[in-house]
Amino acid sequence: MRNSKLPLYIHISLYAVTMFLVLWCMWYFCYHYSLLWLEGFSYFSTLPDVLSLSVVLPEGILDYAGAFLLQFYYYPIVGAALQALYAVVVMLCAMVMVMRLFDNPSHLLWFAALPVPFFVEGQYWNYTLTRSLTWIIVSVVIAVVVYLLTIRNRRRLHLPAFIANVAVEIVALVAIMGFTVYNLGYKDNSCREYEHIWKMEHLAETRQWDALLDITSPDEAQVNGFVRRYALLALLEKGKLADGMFLYNVTSANDFWFKDREEPMCRNYNAMLFRSLGVPNEVIHNTFQQQLQSNFGTSFAVLRRLAETNLETKNYALAKKYMDILSHSTVMSCWVEDRKPQLEAIRNVKPKVEVNGEQFKTSDLLEVTSEIFNLHPENRKCADIVLCGLLAEKNCKDFYLAFKVIADKQYAHSERIPRYYQEALMLLSVNTPGVLDGYSIDSDVRSEFQDVKKLVKNGEKDRVKSLYPNTFWAYYF
Numbered sequence: 001m002r003n004s005k006l007p008l009y010i011h012i013s014l015y016a017v018t019m020f021l022v023l024w025c026m027w028y029f030c031y032h033y034s035l036l037w038l039e040g041f042s043y044f045s046t047l048p049d050v051l052s053l054s055v056v057l058p059e060g061i062l063d064y065a066g067a068f069l070l071q072f073y074y075y076p077i078v079g080a081a082l083q084a085l086y087a088v089v090v091m092l093c094a095m096v097m098v099m100r101l102f103d104n105p106s107h108l109l110w111f112a113a114l115p116v117p118f119f120v121e122g123q124y125w126n127y128t129l130t131r132s133l134t135w136i137i138v139s140v141v142i143a144v145v146v147y148l149l150t151i152r153n154r155r156r157l158h159l160p161a162f163i164a165n166v167a168v169e170i171v172a173l174v175a176i177m178g179f180t181v182y183n184l185g186y187k188d189n190s191c192r193e194y195e196h197i198w199k200m201e202h203l204a205e206t207r208q209w210d211a212l213l214d215i216t217s218p219d220e221a222q223v224n225g226f227v228r229r230y231a232l233l234a235l236l237e238k239g240k241l242a243d244g245m246f247l248y249n250v251t252s253a254n255d256f257w258f259k260d261r262e263e264p265m266c267r268n269y270n271a272m273l274f275r276s277l278g279v280p281n282e283v284i285h286n287t288f289q290q291q292l293q294s295n296f297g298t299s300f301a302v303l304r305r306l307a308e309t310n311l312e313t314k315n316y317a318l319a320k321k322y323m324d325i326l327s328h329s330t331v332m333s334c335w336v337e338d339r340k341p342q343l344e345a346i347r348n349v350k351p352k353v354e355v356n357g358e359q360f361k362t363s364d365l366l367e368v369t370s371e372i373f374n375l376h377p378e379n380r381k382c383a384d385i386v387l388c389g390l391l392a393e394k395n396c397k398d399f400y401l402a403f404k405v406i407a408d409k410q411y412a413h414s415e416r417i418p419r420y421y422q423e424a425l426m427l428l429s430v431n432t433p434g435v436l437d438g439y440s441i442d443s444d445v446r447s448e449f450q451d452v453k454k455l456v457k458n459g460e461k462d463r464v465k466s467l468y469p470n471t472f473w474a475y476y477f
Contacts, residue, residue, distance in 0.1 A: 011106050012095055015173075016088050019116065022177055023084035023184070030185050031124065032076050033198035035083070039073035040301030041127060041264070041294060042066075045328040059130065066129030067296065071331045074300075083123065086132045087116050087180075093139035097146045103156040107164040110172040115139075117179040124184070124191045128295055197265060200230040204272050209234040221248035225255075229269055232256055237276055241384045242418030245392075246475045253366050253389030264293045271305065277381050279372060280313045280352075298325075300332060311342055315351040319343055365389065370402075377409040384418075391420055391472055400428055400435060407439070414440070423449070423472040449473070 006014075027035065044050075044067040054064035073079030094112035099105045119135055126132055185191070196215070203212040216231035231248050232255065235241040249255075257273050258266035267290035274282035284306065291302040303322050310319035320343060326332040369385040376382070383406045390399040403421060411417055417425075417439060426449040428435045452473045455463050461477040468474050 006106075008099070008106055011109060012092070015095070015109055015113065016092060019091060019113065019177075019180075020081075020084045020088050022181065023087055023120070024080050026181060026184050027080035027083045028076060031191070031195055032080075033202050034124065034191075034195050035073045035076045035079035036202055037198040038127065039070055039079065040304075041299050042070035042073075043294065043296040043299050043303070044068050044071045044330070045325070046330070047328050062130040062133050063128050063295070065133055068330070069129055071300070071329055074331050083132075086123075086136060087119050089136050090119050090139045091116055093136075093143040096143040100146050100150040101157055103158045104164050107166060107169045108159065110169050110176065113173065113176045117176060117183045120180055121183040121187065124188070197226050200226065201265065201268060204230055204233055204269075207237070209237045213238070216248075218247040218249075225258075226265075226269075228255060229257065233269075233273060233276060236381055236384060239380065239384075241388050242391075242420045244470065245388055246420070246472065247470050250388075250392050250475075252392050253385075255392065256385060256389060257365055259365070262289065262293070264290045267293075268301070275309075277369065277372060277385070278376070278379060279368075280309050282368070283309050300326070300329070304332075304335070307339070311339065311346065313352045314346040314349045316343065316346050316349070319346070373406070377406075380410060383410055387421060391424055391475075394476055396424060396428055396476075399424055411439075417441075419445070420472045427473065427476065452477075 044064075051064060054060040069082055072082065091112050094115055095109055098108055098112050102108050102111075119132075122131060200212060200216065203209075203215070212230060212234040216227045216234065218231075221228035221231055228248050228250070232241065232245055232250070235244055235248075257270050261267075267286045271283050271286040271290065274280075274286065287302055287305050287309070291298050294302065303326050307319055307322035307326065310322065323336045323339065323343060327336045366386055366389045369382040369389075373379055373382045373386060386402055387399060387406065390396075390402060403425075407417075419442075422439075422441050422445045425435055425439060426441065426445060430453070448468060448471075452464055452468065452471075455461065455467075456477060464471075464477050465474040
């Protein structure tokens with residue numbers, strides 16, 4: 001019986017499909033939210049002036065080409081496919097060299113897969129795709145040169161038979177695949193850490209608060225400031241900040257936001273916090289600060305938020321401006337079309353933002369939220385930030401002064417007072433019994449406080465933390 005042998009083109013196809021599927025799965029399932037972030041951090045426009053500014057230097061051409069590709073990462077399934085395709089193209093170029101240089105190339109194609117682990121090693125941090133595109137260009141050039149040089153001289157290298165063996169090929173391919181997966185997904189732990197940040201950012205951006213709380217555990221919050229802040233933002237949105245924040249290692253009011261941090265992801269978080277608090281001016285302020293650090297001077301994430309914020313505040317002129325900018329990209333033109341009815345609905349509506357209003361100073365979050373509450377006493381989230389911030393500072397005196405004002409607005413109709421506020425009032429009542437007048441304190445809070453007083457009096461403050469961990473008392477003592 002004759003020994004059947006797969007045609008070379010089928011052999012090549014199997015290599016390409018296998019490598020593509022492995023890398024696609026890695027990108028889509030391990031770095032799903034990183035792909036979304038890459039798209040949001042980039043910007044592309046078909047306007048001629050953007051192209052002319054980009055092609056001044058050769059590197060700018062690669063930036064422009066990379067930006068064109070990155071816009072498709074808005075759909076992670078496509079982004080993962082493109083990231084996998086770059087590596088496959090590099091491998092296919094190497095296969096051209098193997099076929100032109102070696103005798104019996106069918107079982108030597110694994111040589112062509114050797115560059116792939118080194119290619120994917122730095123792929124995650126390539127925000128502009130210039131590195132990936134450079135690899136592809138160099139690979140294509142080398143493949144073309146090798147092809148041209150071997151047109152006349154077809155003398156091929158002959159390797160020992162054991163190297164061109166099926167068993168060697170399978171073992172080598174499995175090893176290369178394993179090395180590739182390791183380099184992309186496991187060699188650099190910071191890649192997975194940032195994927196976690198981008199996932200929290202996406203869930204907050206899309207207001208999936210329950211899902212956000214599911215992935216922000218109190219244990220992680222002890223050591224990770226991003227986890228702590230996103231968990232607090234979710235608690236704030238769920239109305240549970242004053243019932244659970246001390247589980248997340250809160251030590252000051254600055255744990256509610258990023259103060260004096262200029263990184264784009266910090267500014268992005270601050271913008272979402274102020275969006276929750278209903279302060280569009282500060283959303284725009286932080287979004288502009290975030291925009292300044294983009295490689296393109298702006299980004300899709302920034303432009304979308306500016307457009308959405310101005311749509312929400314019914315500022316037709318500015319909303320139209322940012323939507324017009326977005327409409328000149330390939331993918332975002334569809335995003336703009338979906339929101340044109342919302343834009344037309346506010347064409348003749350007066351904007352909500354006060355044109356001559358004084359800008360808030362954002363050097364102190366508690367001052368800002370206090371001012372907002374004075375203007376909008378129905379804003380429960382601002383009230384919670386003020387009161388919880390004062391508790392985090394262990395400033396019981398100012399807490400009581402603020403609570404008296406806030407309680408008249410927020411808890412005047414027998415609404416339940418959050419747990420931490422009750423505990424703070426019980427603590428204040430030791431020296432000022434009258435602070436409890438007019439407020440409903442749960443019976444279990446009263447009972448537990450009697451135990452706490454005994455423990456503190458007996459010098460057993462550490463037992464307060466172990467017996468009543470999620471309490472203001474445990475934090476205070």
